Amino acid sequence: MNGTKEEFLSVLRAHLPKHVDVDAIIEEFACHIDEACTARLADTEDESDEEALQYVLHQLGSPAAIASQYRGVSSFSFLKCHMLLICANSLFFLMGIWLLYDKESSSTAGENIIWQVAVQYKEWMLLLYASFWLLAGLYLGRRYGFRIYKGIRTIMWKPLLLNYAFMLGVLFQIVPWQWFSGLLTVPFVFVCIVATLSFSRIAALGCRWGALHMKLE
Incomplete structure (x- = not known):
C-alpha cells in the first residue's frame, strides 16, 4: 500500500468492526509500524525514512484486509x-x-x-x-x-x-x-x-x- 502511516491507520480504523477495541488496535499498529521502520532503517543504510515506511506498509498489506480478520474473532471470556x-x-x-x-x-x-x-x-x-x-x-x-x-x-x-x-x-x-x-x-x-x-x-x-x-x- 502506498501512502502515509496516518492514511493506513485511518483506513484501518474505518474498516474495523465495532465490537473490537478499535483504539487499542490502532495504537498497537502505530507502534508496530514505528518499530518496524526503525528496524528496517537499521538493516538498510541506503534507504530513506519514506522508503522504509513504504516497505513496512507493503509488508503489512491492505488495512481493509487486516480489519476483516477481526470480524470473525471468537467471543472473549x-x-x-x-x-x-x-x-x-x-x-x-x-x-x-x-x-x-x-x-x-x-x-x-x-x-x-x-x-x-x-x-x-x-x-x-x-x-x-x-x-x-x-x-x-x-x-x-x-x-x-x-x-x-x-x-x-x-x-x-x-x-x-x-x-x-x-x-x-x-x-x-x-x-x-x-x-x-x-x-x-x-x-x-x-x-x-x-x-x-x-x-x-x-x-x-x-x-x-x-x-x-x-x-x-
Missing part, C-alpha cells in the same frame, strides 16, 4: 481464559507431584533416572516452562486479539496462584527442601523466584505478538 490457563498449569504441578512420588518410591538410586535427568537439566526445564507461558500468551493473542492484551496480566494472576503459593512455601520452608534433593539450590531458588515474577510479563509479550499476527478466521 475472562472466565474461559482463566480456566484454560489454570487447567494447563495444574497439569505441570501434577507432573511435578508425580515426579516427587516416583523419586520417593524408588528404592535405589538407579531407579531415580527421571529425577536425575530433571536435576541435571533443571535450567532447561525452567526455560521450557517459561516458553509455555510465552506460547500461552501467543495463543490467546492470536485467538482474541487486542481485547485480551490490555487485561492479560490481570488474567494471569489466578493461574499463577499455584506458583506464588509454592514459591512462598519454599522460601519459608513450609515445603521442606529435602524433598527436592539436588534440584533446589539457593542460586536456583532465586532464579526461579525471578522467573515466576516474570511469567506474566512473558505471557504479555507473547500476547502482544499474537494479537499483531492474529490468525484469519
Whole structure:
C-alpha cells in the first residue's frame, strides 16, 4: 500500500468492526509500524525514512484486509481464559507431584533416572516452562486479539496462584527442601523466584505478538 502511516491507520480504523477495541488496535499498529521502520532503517543504510515506511506498509498489506480478520474473532471470556490457563498449569504441578512420588518410591538410586535427568537439566526445564507461558500468551493473542492484551496480566494472576503459593512455601520452608534433593539450590531458588515474577510479563509479550499476527478466521 502506498501512502502515509496516518492514511493506513485511518483506513484501518474505518474498516474495523465495532465490537473490537478499535483504539487499542490502532495504537498497537502505530507502534508496530514505528518499530518496524526503525528496524528496517537499521538493516538498510541506503534507504530513506519514506522508503522504509513504504516497505513496512507493503509488508503489512491492505488495512481493509487486516480489519476483516477481526470480524470473525471468537467471543472473549475472562472466565474461559482463566480456566484454560489454570487447567494447563495444574497439569505441570501434577507432573511435578508425580515426579516427587516416583523419586520417593524408588528404592535405589538407579531407579531415580527421571529425577536425575530433571536435576541435571533443571535450567532447561525452567526455560521450557517459561516458553509455555510465552506460547500461552501467543495463543490467546492470536485467538482474541487486542481485547485480551490490555487485561492479560490481570488474567494471569489466578493461574499463577499455584506458583506464588509454592514459591512462598519454599522460601519459608513450609515445603521442606529435602524433598527436592539436588534440584533446589539457593542460586536456583532465586532464579526461579525471578522467573515466576516474570511469567506474566512473558505471557504479555507473547500476547502482544499474537494479537499483531492474529490468525484469519
